Every structure is written in C-alpha cells, then in structure tokens.
Amino acid sequence: MNVSEPTRRVSITTKDACVDFPIFDAKSRSLKKTVIGLVGGNIASTSKVPIIEALTDVTLHLEHGARVALVGHNGAGKTTLLRLLSGIYEPTRGVAEISGRVAPIFDLGVGMDPEISGLDNIMIRGLFLGMSRKQMEQRIDDIADFTELGDFLRMPLRTYSTGMRVRLALGVVTSIDPEILLLDEGIGAVDAAFLEKSKKRLSDLVDRSGLLVFASHSDEFLRELCDTAIWMEHGRVKMQGELEEVLRAYKGQAA
Ligand SMILES: Nc1ncnc2c1ncn2[C@@H]1O[C@H](COP(=O)(O)OP(=O)(O)OP(=O)(O)O)[C@@H](O)[C@H]1O
Known part of the structure; x- marks a missing residue:
C-alpha cells in the first residue's frame, strides 16, 4: 500500500x-599543545x-x-x-x-526593540520567528492575555522590568508553529x-x-x-x- x-x-x-x-x-605563549580543560x-x-x-x-x-x-x-x-x-x-x-x-529560541530578548510598544514587539518577534502578519494578528489577543501586562502593552519596551520582558517574549515564542x-x-x-x-x-x-x-x-x-x-x-x-x-x-x- x-x-x-x-x-x-x-x-x-x-x-x-x-x-x-x-x-x-x-595569548598563545602558554598554549604549547592541545589542552583539554575541565570545561x-x-x-x-x-x-x-x-x-x-x-x-x-x-x-x-x-x-x-x-x-x-x-x-x-x-x-x-x-x-x-x-x-x-x-x-x-x-x-x-x-x-x-x-x-x-527552524525557530531558534536561544535568547528570549533577541528581536525585541526597546523603543516600540509591547504590542508592536509581539508582531515583530512573531515575524522574525517565521510567522505571517495575518497569523500574528489572529494570535495577538491571546498572547496579550497570557502576558498579563495590561496597559503596559502600549508602553515602549524600555519601560519594562526584566521579568515583564520575559513574559512578553515567552508569550510570543509559545504562540508560534515551528517545524x-x-x-x-x-x-x-x-x-x-x-x-x-x-x-x-x-x-x-x-x-x-x-x-x-x-x-x-x-x-x-x-x-x-x-x-x-x-x-x-x-x-x-x-x-x-x-x-x-x-x-x-x-x-x-x-x-
Ligand atoms: N563565538 C565564539 N568564539 C570563540 N569560541 C566560542 C564561541 N562560541 C563558543 N565558543 C567556545 O566553544 C566551546 C563550546 O561553547 P558552547 O557555548 O557551545 O558551550 P555550551 O555547552 O552551550 O556551554 P554552557 O552550558 O556553559 O552554556 C567553548 O569552549 C567556548 O569557549
């Protein structure tokens, strides 16, 4: 069959x-031969x-x-x-x-722009990870809810604490459809x-x-x-x- x-x-x-x-x-003077360190x-x-x-x-x-x-x-x-x-x-x-x-997620912060709003960053980061604009538009409300960032989503990213940035990044990253x-x-x-x-x-x-x-x-x-x-x-x-x-x-x- x-x-x-x-x-x-x-x-x-x-x-x-x-x-x-x-x-x-x-400084190669002390590196005479192949050295295997512990790490x-x-x-x-x-x-x-x-x-x-x-x-x-x-x-x-x-x-x-x-x-x-x-x-x-x-x-x-x-x-x-x-x-x-x-x-x-x-x-x-x-x-x-x-x-x-491939969706490489090595550093949650990569692809984020401090000068634009959380919402705009969600869109940009989604595009960077291979999603289309339409797909991101359909998901943006769900991502916004998940982050619990409320009105902060309309503020520039530079006003966010580290944890707030991670929430935003994780919200986007977990919404994509990678192969x-x-x-x-x-x-x-x-x-x-x-x-x-x-x-x-x-x-x-x-x-x-x-x-x-x-x-x-x-x-x-x-x-x-x-x-x-x-x-x-x-x-x-x-x-x-x-x-x-x-x-x-x-x-x-x-x-
Ligand atoms: N850009 C680079 N330039 C030079 N050496 C590098 C570079 N990136 C990694 N290395 C070296 O390559 C080796 C492997 O590094 P890598 O970052 O892949 O390790 P890792 O297993 O991810 O470590 P960790 O658990 O500490 O994050 C290390 O010896 C590191 O010094």
Whole structure:
C-alpha cells in the first residue's frame, strides 16, 4: 500500500560536522599543545593561531517527532550545536543538512526593540520567528492575555522590568508553529510562578513542532519536554539514547 508522503520532511542530518573558532588575539605563549580543560571545547594550538574546537565530528540524524535533550558540561558545545542545527553556523568541515522551518529560541530578548510598544514587539518577534502578519494578528489577543501586562502593552519596551520582558517574549515564542524548534537554556530563566503557568503552553508548543532540540541544565525541564538525549563532552557526542539512560550516565560521570 502506498502511504502518501508529507510535502516536506522535517529532518536534520549532520555528518562529521566540525565547528572551529580561530582566536587571533589569544595569548598563545602558554598554549604549547592541545589542552583539554575541565570545561570548554578543546583548544588546539599546534598552528600559529589557537583554535577552539567547539564541535568535532558530530554525526546526527534527527527526524520528525524527535524530542531531544542536549546535556553536557559548561562549554561542551550545546549552544554551538544548536547554532549549527539552525543554520546560523556553517560547519568548518563536514556536513549539516536541515529540512524544515527552524525557530531558534536561544535568547528570549533577541528581536525585541526597546523603543516600540509591547504590542508592536509581539508582531515583530512573531515575524522574525517565521510567522505571517495575518497569523500574528489572529494570535495577538491571546498572547496579550497570557502576558498579563495590561496597559503596559502600549508602553515602549524600555519601560519594562526584566521579568515583564520575559513574559512578553515567552508569550510570543509559545504562540508560534515551528517545524523545527531549537531551545536554549535561557527559556528556563523565568520566575517560578510564571514558569509554572508557561509549562502547559510550552509543552503545547513542543507538541505542535515537528522536531525539538532543547539544551538545558535542568533535568526537571528536560523530562517535561524530551524523551531522548544527546550528551556532549568537549565538543563531541559522548552518548545518544533514551533520556533517562543518558541522564543517568551523565550524572554518574559527574558525581
Ligand atoms: N563565538 C565564539 N568564539 C570563540 N569560541 C566560542 C564561541 N562560541 C563558543 N565558543 C567556545 O566553544 C566551546 C563550546 O561553547 P558552547 O557555548 O557551545 O558551550 P555550551 O555547552 O552551550 O556551554 P554552557 O552550558 O556553559 O552554556 C567553548 O569552549 C567556548 O569557549
């Protein structure tokens, strides 16, 4: 029997992908050879210019329905990997192929303009995340309600406190329909009460997206949204598999 294929297959494939950052202004005198510290990627200093090897030989295949947690020590390469998967970074060597519309949510504040109102920012941020103007017009009331910002929505964003900005940003971010959703830690940095209120919206958002990769240091949050995991260490994939299994191995190693 022939099952008709969806028009677009959402997937991400990388093959031996590497991301290097040459550091031209580093003090290289004391960096005689490749140094592996406790945190961070490898620093290769065999050439004249030290090179931070943020990702090395990363081979992954993620398909529609994947809900992947990204764990690892500080500087392990999680954010760099998310940037590679979103197409923001090209691999220095190797291949990264992305099919699907990516909504990268690395920093909740990106795409916000302090001089325009909260309402205008909702529209701009939605467009930035790949929504159409019409789609945003249909959702703006719901987003405004969710933020509980009331009349402040007509004030310029510069008059908002940090928490108020996060409310606005989370309201927009959780209203979009992404094919590929890449979330970074920052989203966990909201106050507990509002986070509780956002959880349902966030998990609905994840249900709507075809593919999720979520980097976080919070097991609780990862368990809520993901079922598989990738453990990064010094820029390499150390382990990939079922979420609990990877978390156990990662924690066991850290203890
Ligand atoms: N723009 C950059 N220029 C130079 N080095 C970078 C840059 N971005 C990241 N790195 C380096 O790449 C390595 C991986 O960093 P990355 O931010 O991906 O780690 P991470 O796993 O997200 O860390 P954390 O959990 O601390 O946020 C680190 O050694 C970091 O120093």
